[in-house]
Amino acid sequence: MYIGLPLKVTLKLTRAKVKSKITLKDIARELEVSISTVSKALKNSEEISRDTKEKIQAFAKLYNYRPNNIAISLKNKRTKNIGVVIPDIVHHFFTTVIRGIEKYANARGYNVIVCSSDESFDREVINMEMLANGSIDGFIMSLSSETQLKNDYNHLKEVTDQGIPVVLFDRITNEVECDKVIIDDLLGAYTATKKMIDQGRKKIGLITTADYLSVSKARTDGYQKALTEHGLEVDESRILKLSSMEMDEELIQDFFENSDIDALLTVNEIFAVYSMRLAQKKGMRIPEDMSFIGFTDGFLSQYAYPSLTVVAQHGIRMGEVAAQMLIEKVESEAEVETYQTKILEPTLVVRDSTIN
Amino acid sequence: MYIGLPLKVTLKLTRAKVKSKITLKDIARELEVSISTVSKALKNSEEISRDTKEKIQAFAKLYNYRPNNIAISLKNKRTKNIGVVIPDIVHHFFTTVIRGIEKYANARGYNVIVCSSDESFDREVINMEMLANGSIDGFIMSLSSETQLKNDYNHLKEVTDQGIPVVLFDRITNEVECDKVIIDDLLGAYTATKKMIDQGRKKIGLITTADYLSVSKARTDGYQKALTEHGLEVDESRILKLSSMEMDEELIQDFFENSDIDALLTVNEIFAVYSMRLAQKKGMRIPEDMSFIGFTDGFLSQYAYPSLTVVAQHGIRMGEVAAQMLIEKVESEAEVETYQTKILEPTLVVRDSTIN
DNA sequence: TATTAACACGAAACCGTTTTCGTTACATTT
DNA sequence: AAATGTAACGAAAACGGTTTCGTGTTAATA
Structure with missing residues (x-):
């Protein structure tokens, strides 16, 4: 039932020429050293001789080696991904918040995974479950209206119980213990x-x-x-x-x-x-x-x-603050958690619909 | 230099009670079977006896076992994540496209990772590099204005050369061989x-x-x-x-x-x-x-x-089409790639700014 | 009764890293 | 000459799954 159906389709055939990503193992085999040596050399470890390091680094650069994020995530149990769940992505306020989150998070090497709940409780739960199984280090979210209506926050509690940090913004609840950012x-x-x-x-x-x-x-x-x-x-x-x-x-x-x-x-x-x-x-x-x-x-x-x-x-600011709070929690090793609620001050932007 | 600075901050202390995620290993130990048995039982494999399966499944359910996405990604070399890189997230058209992408992708079990290039070539490159190292199975993107100005698409070529599928939408280029969706x-x-x-x-x-x-x-x-x-x-x-x-x-x-x-x-x-x-x-x-x-x-x-x-x-439609094309490529095992350019038909929505 | 098949399970490799802990080989010290 | 130190590297475990290929036990067959 769509308008805007495909009008024309042009085709083109090409043989795939996949030169798939090079791994540590490949470098090790090629240079006849062990994987560990390669790993250390690329981190500039003191353990490896200058000669070997130079050789390995040159080779890695030549073949454009990039470590596999997934493997690193598995090893470190840290993904450097932030999950953002918002009620509506076609809404100016929420998208400015995303902007703020991205700005802060990217600067610190984090990716932002955005999911919209579409104001639906079920989609909120599904999205969170999807992401909570290792894909992200923490959540930044604003509750869907259906969630606020049902007043059911078990999905949030499950996540926080697992030790995954959560920062709630704008549409929040007192039922969940976590960091929060709102405007007054x-x-x-x-x-x-x-x-x-x-x-x-x-x-x-x-x-x-x-x-x-x-x-x-x-x-x-x-x-x-x-x-x-x-x-x-x-x-x-x-x-x-x-x-x-x-x-x-x-x-x-x-x-x-x-x-x-x-x-x-x-x-x-x-x-x-x-x-x-x-x-x-x-x-x-x-x-x-x-x-x-x-x-x-x-x-x-x-x-x-x-x-x-x-x-x-001030969505951008709110996003930055939320991201900052989240990343702090993600990277903290403190035994005792302290939860904060930050309240930003709204501003009246006076234009022509009021008398000046 | 922000307006909207934090006004009030309320604090709350809580002892963390982290009951971290349960793994196959945990279940195996607890039930005194091997990890392989647990894995198979949870997939309802024919290899495992009814008794054992029931026992394991019940246990898994009780402790709310969820497989770790990262581990699966590493094993399968498939992340079920789609990377979306757009020039501007605070723009109605792009956000509707995201909506369409999410709609289609989520229904097929894919997550959407959104990054905005902010109309900057450098940010586009950085974001793509970040995601290309294993985080995603494919890209959907619209070129930043700076990229179109510089006319430099090496970052795209690198990615496609690695065998990562790319679908370009709206702001496209003929310099890169990949699937495309635009309106006419x-x-x-x-x-x-x-x-x-x-x-x-x-x-x-x-x-x-x-x-x-x-x-x-x-x-x-x-x-x-x-x-x-x-x-x-x-x-x-x-x-x-x-x-x-x-x-x-x-x-x-x-x-x-x-x-x-x-x-x-x-x-x-x-x-x-x-x-x-x-x-x-x-x-x-x-x-x-x-x-x-x-x-x-x-x-x-x-x-x-x-x-x-x-x-x-028709951003939503465009997003759906893009997602469909991408997922098809991601899941295809064809040796020979065929690239398509789909052209959607725009619609004139007549309102009051023109004579009817 | 010996052979075979089916069943139910486990061992181990593998995905691509990081990191600890050896283990050489050689130089230095007593 | 024996003991010690050190530089340079490798083996292996670990992260949490999947999957292939055994293997031992029991039941069915010749």
């Missing part, structure tokens, strides 16, 4: 809401998701806190709780038609940008008639018209 | 341009990038072909060639101010959406006064105002 979602929502209050808005709406999503819960709390602290009552009719982060155009339209608001906070950028469109279609001017703030500083916010004021989550 | 970029641009011509536009502009990027070249060609075929001359002053896919607001503003156009085709969605903003700021109505079409069917096009007509590249 409550503060972010609080700041955003306060910004709109300070601009004189009194009827501030919120589009969020059900409370089982840890981040939405915190953002909702921040929103309410800001209202309460500034003497505004929390009016449930101004809050739309979607069942997930998925776009639901109809519900948002309904909400927009039927609620009396002069400002809107949303837990992602799509909800906000879509709402702005609805407002514009109704002839409202932004930000004169209505203000908008979303979460996530992605392309959408940047290039929407008007551009959207957002709570930036 | 020329046709996509042609269709889009024709669409605007059919609507009566006579002064169609193009924002593209320098020709070294394979896709931009093809799209530029398609644009020119459509013009020529319809009796319109190609006016260089209506073409803006940026040096890369990076956003350059100033150049686009200049172009927009100084060129006389009534329609605009761009090689990605950002250029188009940004241009729409400029048009709106000038008081133009879209699509009445001017039409816009971009490439890539991402969130931006979908939620821009007005929504953007685009040439959809």
Whole structure:
């Protein structure tokens, strides 16, 4: 049922000329020394004479010898791979986090294996099991919505029980003992809401998701806190709780038609940008008639018209911090583990959807 | 120099209780049989008696035995990992391709290792070398812009010479013999341009990038072909060639101010959406006064105002096709290789930035 | 009863490394 | 001349599996 089916196929035949990878054994045979000597020579060991080392190193270079990672992993019981499991790879925030992870990890010689759970509990479990059997040294992950809904974290506990370090980011849980990185979602929502209050808005709406999503819960709390602290009552009719982060155009339209608001906070950028469109279609001017703030500083916010004021989550930074925490654990030999939760400060990026 | 620095850090101490993974050896010792017997029993070999098999399987299940992937990889010389190297992970098109790759690959028991080259030749080489030493069974990749600029593909040739299958997608080259998947970029641009011509536009502009990027070249060609075929001359002053896919607001503003156009085709969605903003700021109505079409069917096009007509590249499909081609090669034992180039058909997704 | 076949299991090689612990051969010391 | 030291290298175990090829035991066959 796909559009975009193969249109043309061009073929070409070629005889394979496989000069497969050279191993220590090959070098040893060729140079009539033992495997151990070759191994040591290539590590520049003091044990081997200058002559022999030079000969072996030259030969290895000539034939472009590269040690086999798999063999080294088996021997060292260390893979230098980090497993990353995220709910959605087509989401700006998560991909910036991956970027941060890659940046830090690659610089330290680690590869990043990315799996997306697609917001599914089962896929999260399958992916983790797949990777946990030796493929990776540790996990960095953000929980799928289904996992947060089921509130079942046995797959995480199994992994940590095996001594595999885990760092949770953004969508976390208190049920698992491990390192965590989040932004202060409550503060972010609080700041955003306060910004709109300070601009004189009194009827501030919120589009969020059900409370089982840890981040939405915190953002909702921040929103309410800001209202309460500034003497505004929390009016449930101004809050739309979607069942997930998925776009639901109809519900948002309904909400927009039927609620009396002069400002809107949303837990992602799509909800906000879509709402702005609805407002514009109704002839409202932004930000004169209505203000908008979303979460996530992605392309959408940047290039929407008007551009959207957002709570930036600093995904790259979060990824770097997560990678740093994980690698530290992976490389540590400490008997006693200490788990940390790092809380990053969100930033309000002010654009044209709010009054300046 | 980061914003979003750690705000709070909470600590927690816990004694590690590592019950490390159980191995065949452990089971053999415990049950007083040989390792080979355990291995066979767990594979339900006919060689082993029912009694023994049941005993061993029960024990393995009880202790949650899982074979070590690394050991299996070493033995089989097959990792069941696919290496994906893309220029940019924070880009909608590439991330949808990853999705397609993951979808197909996971269903067949393969993991996906994602590395981004960040449009850098060096990072592309490094990443490939890292993965080529045993970590993966094959590559799926899209060339970095720097690689296409340098026109240097030795790292790819080295890899294919070693017998590691490679599938190139989207940003490809004819210099390397391997499987390829692309969309018909020329046709996509042609269709889009024709669409605007059919609507009566006579002064169609193009924002593209320098020709070294394979896709931009093809799209530029398609644009020119459509013009020529319809009796319109190609006016260089209506073409803006940026040096890369990076956003350059100033150049686009200049172009927009100084060129006389009534329609605009761009090689990605950002250029188009940004241009729409400029048009709106000038008081133009879209699509009445001017039409816009971009490439890539991402969130931006979908939620821009007005929504953007685009040439959809079917990333998911492309990923699936690429994964399928790669896995076929990986699992094939054919002596003679046949290389294919599959060309997917792009689709015009018509929205509000063009007249219907 | 001797031979053979089937059954059930184990020994050992192998994948490609690293690393420990010999073991030579020669030089140095007493 | 005997003892010791050292430089330079190799053998072998180990990592955790798979797989081939025995081998001993029992049951079926001639």
